[in-house]
Amino acid sequence: MESNSTGSLNTGGSDKKDSNQPDHSECLKLLHLVLDDEATAEQKDYFDKHVCNCMPYYEIYHVDKAIKSLVKNTCCGKNVPADLADAIKEQIFRGTDKA
Amino acid sequence: MSDSQRQNYSQKEKESIFDKEFLPHIGPMYNFAYRLTFDDDDAKDLVQDTYLKAYRFITSFEQGTNAKAWLFRIMKNSFINDFRKKSKQPAKVDYQEVETFYNSDDVDKAITTDLRVETVQDMIGDEISNALNSLDVDFRTVIILCDLEGFKYDEMAKILDIPIGTVRSRLHRARNLLKEKLSDYANKMGYKN
Numbered sequence: 001m002e003s004n005s006t007g008s009l010n011t012g013g014s015d016k017k018d019s020n021q022p023d024h025s026e027c028l029k030l031l032h033l034v035l036d037d038e039a040t041a042e043q044k045d046y047f048d049k050h051v052c053n054c055m056p057y058y059e060i061y062h063v064d065k066a067i068k069s070l071v072k073n074t075c076c077g078k079n080v081p082a083d084l085a086d087a088i089k090e091q092i093f094r095g096t097d098k099a
Numbered sequence: 100m101s102d103s104q105r106q107n108y109s110q111k112e113k114e115s116i117f118d119k120e121f122l123p124h125i126g127p128m129y130n131f132a133y134r135l136t137f138d139d140d141d142a143k144d145l146v147q148d149t150y151l152k153a154y155r156f157i158t159s160f161e162q163g164t165n166a167k168a169w170l171f172r173i174m175k176n177s178f179i180n181d182f183r184k185k186s187k188q189p190a191k192v193d194y195q196e197v198e199t200f201y202n203s204d205d206v207d208k209a210i211t212t213d214l215r216v217e218t219v220q221d222m223i224g225d226e227i228s229n230a231l232n233s234l235d236v237d238f239r240t241v242i243i244l245c246d247l248e249g250f251k252y253d254e255m256a257k258i259l260d261i262p263i264g265t266v267r268s269r270l271h272r273a274r275n276l277l278k279e280k281l282s283d284y285a286n287k288m289g290y291k292n
Contacts, residue, residue: 032270032271032274036252059216063216063219064278066219070222070227074228075247076130077130078133081139084125084147087147088146088147093114
């Protein structure tokens with residue numbers, strides 16, 4: 001499972017000044033996991049705590065979320081030609097009859 | 100799939116699987132085909148071709164498994180093998196650049212955006228649709244699979260035949276490109292950021 005690649009959060013590494021300060025690059029990796037509902041509970045918790053205290057990430061997360069929602073709502077509505085399903089079935093099962 | 104894994108369906112079972120498990124996905128399939136080809140006739144041909152292949156190889160499909168993902172995988176391969184060759188698409192994306200994205204300094208650049216939630220919400224569907232359509236097909240595809248169709252990363256990896264890490268980095272890059280397009284549009288139209 002992909003979430004495992006960041007599942008063990010690196011919150012206490014030697015490069016951190018303070019273990020209570022979230023790592024920005026870690027949060028960036030988590031942002032899309034959270035957005036796509038792929039994050040573990042631990043990852044989501046870590047991300048939520050960070051977003052609450054970080055204005056740039058708060059903005060980015062909500063912009064990304066708004067775009068994702070708009071993409072879903074505006075790019076789905078291509079109507080299927082009415083005769084397409086019948087044409088496909090006709091072609092397939094006519095072929096089957098011949099076989 | 101080895102011969103031992105192939106299903107042994109009767110004619111009646113094949114028709115039932117086709118009607119109950121394959122055909123209900125014709126809407127998303129057509130939408131995906133249209134977003135790949137941008138042409139009604141080509142989209143119809145691509146959907147038709149995909150369903151013909153699905154039926155031809157129906158013994159490789161295990162009843163009750165994810166038919167939608169299976170069909171999308173066939174369509175993606177059909178598009179790459181047949182349609183993309185015909186349409187003389189521009190050169191492919193440099194994936195090396197994409198795959199190393201997370202390890203580069205560009206990661207830091209990605210935390211800045213001049214787009215605001217209100218600006219995005221003010222946009223009408225055409226802007227989003229045009230921005231999505233203007234992306235390279237490989238970037239467009241990951242956004243369609245994830246955001247429109249709701250596939251999980253592991254399903255996308257199987258559909259696209261790429262590792263999950265690549266799915267994630269490609270999706271990340273695709274979203275940043277989409278945001279850049281929307282941001283350009285917002286600036287051009289005088290939206291207040």
